[in-house]
Amino acid sequence: MQFFVDIEFTGSHTGAYDKYDYRHEMNQILEYFWQQEDYKQTMVGFARDTKSFVRFVNMLINDSIFSMDEALSKLLSIKKTQVEMQDEATWSRLPPRQRQQRIQTHHQEEGHARYFMQFCNEVLHMLNYLSAEKEVALVFMLPELVNRMATMLNFFLTQLVGPKCSSLKVQNADKYFFYPRKLLSEIAATFIHFSSFDEFALAVVRDDRSYDQNNLRKALRVLSPVMPPADLGVFESFANRCIEVKQQDQEDEAELGDVPEEFLDEITADIMEDPVRLPSGKIVDRPTICRHLLSDETDPFNRQRCTVEMLVPDDELRERIQAFRRERRAAARNGAADAAAAEAAAAAAAEPMITD
Known part of the structure; x- marks a missing residue:
């Protein structure tokens, strides 16, 4: 886990991308360790070293946001090209050289989308299973992390179930390791693991950029056929509590008035x-x-x-x-x-x- 952090600072001119190759392998190893009780307890012990674990979680959040952004931006381009190619009359009228360039770019974007979506799946899964352990989840609630976690999860909900989510419906989504419902399940599970913490609910509703009660409700509807009823109940209770927390926070802010x-x-x-x-x-x-x-x-x-x-x-x-x-x-x-x-x-x- 310390190496996961240290690989950020290789000094190599290609280090910004090399780290994802290393971390992809580390994701597999860490998940295996988590499934072995002795190793799992060692990982939980690492979380007790708050300073080191906070840096580790910060890297996970950075990787999640970057890989999701990269993957989804490429899926948008892939969708656009797929639609253009379906219009055979218009596509055939393009100059051959331009068509060849578009196809080449399309293949590059497909590879890029596969690479980062696979990585995003792995990192979100890691956040899910780590946060399932109460002692580890407490570290995520530290003041320097809780807001970042909340805004990240809100943003991902917006991408997957928000008003523009239909623009991500590409042909052969499996080809790009894009499994929207599975991603949504991982995100919802992480919400559930943090749902008992008051500071998390407050951080969620204070995210003016991405928090939307409608996204939580839509996620509930999408996941209702596949999520266990008990988990659905916890998720719905959290969504309801967010309404109350938001109202109370607005009242508290109004009480303060103009702040020096x-x-x-x-x-x-x-x-x-x-x-x-x-x-x-x-x-x-x-x-x-x-x-x-x-x-x-x-x-x-x-x-x-x-x-x-x-x-x-x-x-x-x-x-x-x-x-x-x-x-x-x-x-x-x-x-x-x-x-x-x-x-x-x-x-x-x-x-x-x-x-x-």
Whole structure:
């Protein structure tokens, strides 16, 4: 598992692609190990080394997103070419040289789609079986990982069941290792493994780019014939809880109102929970900078070297942010109580007086 991480930094000019060949082989080995109890416990033990395992999971997420993007973009091109070739009259009118170039490009895209879709299947399967182990799933819920996991899973749902999913319906999908329902099953299973964690539900609904309750509902419909009823029930309960969590989060945000700029993360512009000072002097939320440092150990404001050990907690600012939250929530509760009392008084005044 450590080698899975280390292969990211080969220094080779072809390393950006070579790593997928190595990791493809490692995926097979790690899955075999996971099925052997002694080796499985060793892998779980690796997860207890949080720093190392977080980097490993970060690589899995990066690989999943990149391979899915690469595979699906090529499937879109393949679908377009297939449609053009079906129109024999138009296709035959193309100059022979142009047809040959299109066919050559088509074959290249087919190989590319097969390569990355197979890899994507493997990595998503690994995320599925790793997250099934409760002790391992807890690591995925760390602040520097939970948002990335949630946004990745939301994005994949959008690709597979969102409004544009029909554009991926290519001929002979098996030829490209593209099994949409199987992919959806792996993604749904991972949602289920994380469904008991409040921080995961919150991260899912805060993903403004890809979270869509309709996608969760459609995934339920698509999987209902093949997923065990118990799992369907858990998935549906999670979808329902997301509605409640989203509403509560919006109410909490409304309670805060306008937030002083000094309380906002200088990268995300969100109110901070655990502010830390960078070597450049800038202040950001710890989870924000930790996510950045997983891939790039530099201060994003001046590109100088920066590590987790170089972050300085700003305890005074954190306490002021916490006090601000308490004051705004208390004011909101008092305002709601005053409004309820005024409404009750108005209702009482409107009642007709009873006279003898």
